[in-house]
Amino acid sequence: NAGVMQNPRHLVRRRGQEARLRCSPMKGHSHVYWYRQLPEEGLKFMVYLQKENIIDESGMPKERFSAEFPKEGPSILRIQQVVRGDSAAYFCASSLRTSGANEQFFGPGTRLTVL
């Protein structure tokens, strides 16, 4: 059973370009979470999605950032007009989220570098 997959693992963009980060959840998981880890800082929640729905995007910057989790295909975190401050590791997690405990399983992350 494959774990959470993320690609690309490393992404380099110049200021003003767009970055697209992809996440395929574990098989059977329909809940996806994105977290960001700035250099030398802890992970911070960005957004929570279920299939075709954004449940909570309170941790995501209101401008330039968007996320989706379509009915078919991976979840996408999109950053438009990237700036140097967007350089970070972006981690996706997935869960079954039925009831009770909510173990989230993380992918290897995408390391975004903005030049």
Next chain:
Amino acid sequence: DAKTTQPTSMDCAEGRAANLPCNHSTISGNEYVYWYRQIHSQGPQYIIHGLKNNETNEMASLIITEDRKSSTLILPHATLRDTAVYYCIVSPPTDSGGSNYKLTFGKGTLLTVNP
């Protein structure tokens, strides 16, 4: 979510048990205790979780005090590959409403396993 307090760093000799403490004195009755770890540059790895009873799996054991105000993660035979930052997180169950799906990562404990 309840706040957790962990030591900044700990050392352990290879082959010995590593006991990582966590204080969560404001934990609510229905909140779970989760442990994750992050090996350098990798995605967080789920280790174990518990509610009231002690738990054990193939990776570790979790001991929760009777008053639930603190817990200890035990790695029975630490190896060099266990060197990582260990995070203790407290979070309510998925069906308790609110933003209970967010994992709040603190600074964790840097465990260094020495040869």
